[in-house]
Amino acid sequence: MYARDNPAGANDLQQRLPADSQVEAASEMLRMLADGTRLRLMWLLVDGEHDVTALVAALGVARPAVSQHLGKLRLAGLVGVRREGRRALYRARGGHVRRLVTEVLYAASHQVTGTPEHD
Template sequence: MYAHDESRDQWTQLPPPDQVEAASTSLRMLADPTRMRMLWLLSGDEYDVSSLAAAVGIARPAVSQHLAKLRLAGLVSLHRDGRRALYRARGGHVRRLLAEVMNAADHHLHGIPDHD
């Protein structure tokens, strides 16, 4: 069940409760502007905590806390390169979700009409 599917049948039944809960958690994580900026950057490249802190303009401990929340929500992944921990958005579905949210915000800000 995906939002980009054109079938109206998918909208006639509620998704499973655990899926709704996971989706709500993901959206709560995106509700923070700092996490949204971080996830935007992580959608394009891998970052370690220090480089992400410099790019977003906040302290490293704050970046680490935000990354931990994003990881728990399944929005970012971590891999190690030696002693360095590198983070990145977890898959194309995360990038598409972020792009859709930004497109919706752009439409709202600039009065672009919806086309269903």
Template sequence: MYARDNESGASLPQQQPSDAQVETAAEAFRMLSDTTRLRLMWLLSEGEYDVTSLAGAIGVARPSVSQHLAKLRLAGLVRTRRDGRRVLYRARDAHVRGLIGEALFHADHEVSGIPRHED
């Protein structure tokens, strides 16, 4: 690639992501493409919740929430912790919380017409 081919002036990343990294990222985006799971992840980015609290907060049946949480957990997007008989769920880490926040900030700009942030 010649310098003139890159009109933006941005440099290419030094090292491309591995196939495993790309597949894992794509799987995370697939999990987040469901509106119920995205709503759950938004809540889980803010704190810990049990299934009953999550179901009530988003207005979805408890069994459905449990199934969505199982998928999110298998995808590595949420973690769990036992508190007596309850299982509490939370977004796995700061990377996942940041991803959710950025996706929803982007959507806010799209929906509300807020001017975009330029580089």
């Protein structure tokens, strides 16, 4: 008997799959992080709150572009915003998002530098 002939095993695996809505939301988050500017923005927002002026200065990208990227990240649920008077302060939203950004950049660092992976 081949593994492909075992419908019970396939059914067990199928039940472990995440819901379609969860996969779609995760795919959208990953699409947002697939842009270099947005990933850099997220890296800066992992460590705390920053306004658009500070982000523009750090990235060297035009203000309208930074604002547009922040809007997309907000819609995807990756960034939160808090008002302080007339200033809008942006931050990475939640521990899962912060860990995702941190881990993907650390994994990339291992790949680029040839540093061995760790478990």
